[in-house]
Amino acid sequence: MPQPDVPPGSTASEVELGRSTPEPQGSTGATGAADTAGGAEPAGGTRTATATGTAGADLSDLSAVGAGLDALDAPQRDSGRGVRRVLTAALPPVVAVVLLVAVWQVLWAAALWPEYKLPAPLDVWTSFWSRVRDGEVVGILWTSVHRAVLGFLAGVLIGTPLGLLVAKVRVVRAALGPILTGLQNLPSVAWVPAAVLWFGLNDAAIYFVVLLGSVPSITNGLVSGIDQIPPILPRVGRALGAGRLASARHILLPAALPGYLAGLKQGWAFSWRSLMAAELIATSPRLGVGLGTFLNQGQSFNDMPTVIAAIFLILLVGVGIELLAFRPLERAVLRARGLTGALG
Amino acid sequence: MTATLAVPPLATSQDSAVELVGVRKTFGRGPAAVTALDGVDLRVGAGEFVCLLGASGCGKSTLLNLVADLDQPSAGRIVRHTARPAVMFQEAALMPWLTAARNVELPLRLAGLRRSERRVVAGELLELVRLGGLGDKRPHELSGGMRQRVALARALASAGDLSGVGAGAGAGAGAAAPAPALLLMDEPFAALDAITRDVLQAELLRVWRATNxxxxxxxxxVREAVRLGQRVVLLSSRPGRVVREWDTRQAGADLVTGSGEHAAEVIEEITSRLREVISSHAAA
Structure with a gap:
């Protein structure tokens, strides 16, 4: 019996023994016998050598079956198709934009509307490009984007603990849940007049509006993310020894991440919209020129190319942040969990 | 020499891992109250493998939750001589955002172990369930049986330095000194196909012997209970009570070797008793 080589009570070598038992190259019968003898068998004496021999053979058979099952059952990974994949993803939207511009060009050429209502695509491009060349665009973008990002980050800082509280504390959910849903449905532009009256025409008013736009979305995203966690996961967490705080950090937040991310995405969209609304309405020299102000100027000067260029820029920022920040994040999170269905 | 080998398991089974005395569990209040368990006395020895058998509604899972400290008994006493028991459920319930190795590390992380220590222990445990090279796979990249093995490794890790493997770092644990570890399993193989279940039963027995x-x-x-358990405990349903116990060490060994007349008798006996318990509910 191989048992005597093993120092008694050394648990690590017990594991060693357990691991080496099923390997076929050893004398399987003998290790199998040692295995069963070591396994608390007081009646071990009654068992014949042949019986334990078959047990050993059976064990190695089983481990072969197990290895076969592992090889067969493990899901296969499909390999990406590189260039073709990128093409199928990028081509359709490009074609759609080209078609849109073509239709625009045709409508303009047909001269159905006067020039000040529907300018030529080229005029809009010239108006846009001249502002890019003299650097005005950079200032405008910076003013708006840094406000939106700061407002959004503040929204995350407020919305996340609030979401945890609403999701996990019943009284808070009963009290705040309906209010948050109501706020989420209320267009935050409705807060602009109140904000201007309370804070005056300054950054505080604008951030107030942005926060009221983003916080409810972020909070509700986290709440629905937590609500959708399979109940077995927190139970497992408790069985593994997680307290309330550890459970929030190691189980609830990561498990709720897909829903939370969806909330963040919506929160960003709402921040951006609220900011545009606020800048469009609350204009003042003290506030600088953001995208909304730029759009407002276009309207005031009856300058349609500027208006369309401003709308184009607002769209560009929205799509850019989505593609550069949220899409990769979402992909990474979903792919890690094997939820690749929606990604195509 | 056979005698000296046979003695240590007997000696350790003198002290018990967990004892239940007159445990009762009632859900709800007043006329709508349901008594899931009533006066359950049960003792699991250190290193002993006990199977709880019963039809649905016998409060098996309730009993496990009580022992796992996930729920409190309405009456009676539960005395555990182990640290927090490891629990394994019917689903693997791995955290889908963590790799297999990180899943095994999770309880160690919750226990406050350092990263390097966690890695060593998780590696050893994955080796123990024969998933050595697969630590960086995500749960969705593993088969159902592999996931259940990861869950077993994670459960063993949650028994902390009492799992027998975790003590490898400390190495000072003598044969008599360490408190016994306890693994609670709630129908862990019920959702698997027959062949995978067969393999995993063998794996579990191997791991049990390796970790004590x-x-x-x-x-x-019934067959699973007889094959795995040293002792099979039959519970009645609604409310759950201990009906009978069988010593199934011999029958279980016979089942493994395939020389199974005695085993077939035991299985037949337990099954008919289980049928009796179930049919007594139709009369009531």
């Missing part, structure tokens, strides 16, 4: 953990295994499958 006490196991309380809930199942509704």
């Amino acid at each position: 953990t006490a196991v309380l295994f809930v199942t509704h499958d």
Whole structure:
């Protein structure tokens, strides 16, 4: 019996023994016998050598079956198709934009509307490009984007603990849940007049509006993310020894991440919209020129190319942040969990 | 020499891993109250493998939750001589955002172990369930049986330095000194196909022998109970009470070797008793 080589009570070598038992190259019968003898068998004496021999053979058979099952059952990974994949993803939207511009060009050429209502695509491009060349665009973008990002980050800082509280504390959910849903449905532009009256025409008013736009979305995203966690996961967490705080950090937040991310995405969209609304309405020299102000100027000067260029820029920022920040994040999170269905 | 080998398991089974005395569990209040367990006395020895058998509604899972400290008994006493028991459920319930190795590390992380220590222990445990090279796979990249093995490794890790493997770092644990570990399993193989279940039963027995953990295994499958358990405990349904116990060490060994007349008799006996218990509810 191989048992005597093993120092008694050394648990690590017990594991060693357990691991080496099923390997076929050893004398399987003998290790199998040692295995069963070591396994608390007081009646071990009654068992014949042949019986334990078959047990050993059976064990190695089983481990072969197990290895076969592992090889067969493990899901296969499909390999990406590189260039073709990128093409199928990028081509359709490009074609759609080209078609849109073509239709625009045709409508303009047909001269159905006067020039000040529907300018030529080229005029809009010239108006846009001249502002890019003299650097005005950079200032405008910076003013708006840094406000939106700061407002959004503040929204995350407020919305996340609030979401945890609403999701996990019943009284808070009963009290705040309906209010948050109501706020989420209320267009935050409705807060602009109140904000201007309370804070005056300054950054505080604008951030107030942005926060009221983003916080409810972020909070509700986290709440629905937590609500959708399979109940077995927190139970497992408790069985593994997680307290309330550890459970929030190691189980609830990561498990709720897909829903939370969806909330963040919506929160960003709402921040951006609220900011545009606020800048469009609350204009003042003290506030600088953001995208909304730029759009407002276009309207005031009856300058349609500027208006369309401003709308184009607002769209560009929205799509850019989505593609550069949220899409990769979402992909990474979903792919890690094997939820690749929606990604195509 | 056979005698000296046979003695240590007997000696350790003198002390118990967990004892239940007159445990009762009632859900709800007043006329709508349901008594899931009533006066359950049960003792699991250190390093012993006990199977709890019963039809649905016998409170098997409730009993496990009580022992796992996930729920409190309405009356009676539960005395555990182990640290927090490891629990394994019917689903693997791995955290889908963590790799297999990180899943095994999770309980160690919750226990406050350092990263390097966690890695060593998780590696050893994955080796133990024969998933050595697959630590960086995500749960969705593993088969159902592999996931259940990862869950077993994670459960063993949650028994902390009592799992027998975790003590490898400390190495000072003598044969007599360490408190016994306890593994609670709630029909862990019920959702698997027959061949995978067969393989995993063998794996579990191997791991049990390697770690010397006490196991309380809930199942509704008589054959599984006889094959795995040293002792099979039959619970009645609504409310759950201990009906009878069988010593199934010999029958279980016979089942493994395939020389199974005695085993077939035991299985037949337990099954007919289980049928009696179930049909007594139709009359009531």
